[in-house]
Amino acid sequence: MKKLIKNERGFSLIEVLITIALLGIIGIAFLGGLGTASRGLFTADEQAAAESLARSQMEYVKQLPYASTYTPAPIPPGYTNYSATINTTALDSGLQRIRVTIYHNSEPILTSGNYTLETYRSTR
Helix, strand or coil: CCCCCCCCCCCCHHHHHHHHHHHHHHHHHHHHHHHHHHHHHHHHHHHHHHHHHHHHHHHHHHHCCCCCCCCCCCCCCCCCCEEEEEEEEECCCCEEEEEEEEEECCEECECCCECEEEEEEECC
């Protein structure tokens, strides 16, 4: 049997269990942070795609002659499950308000409410 040198100690079972528990808590917090960052990245990508689509829809409408309603331009192939609506409102001052709203999986893309791009056009 081996004799212990004076002041030589190992780790106790309690110390090992506390270390494992702390590492587990840190690992869970780290993985939770990665999940939150991943969801944030997905949301930012979705909003950027919605903004791009809304701006292209608005440019499409600007090229068309004046009308009381507009049909959205076809959505490019890279944007699966996205759709657009174009709503118009005639205003008293001879202007028309045009609103483009982008949807993903039939849900409006949210920033502060629906992601809506809005412009005005003269009715004359």
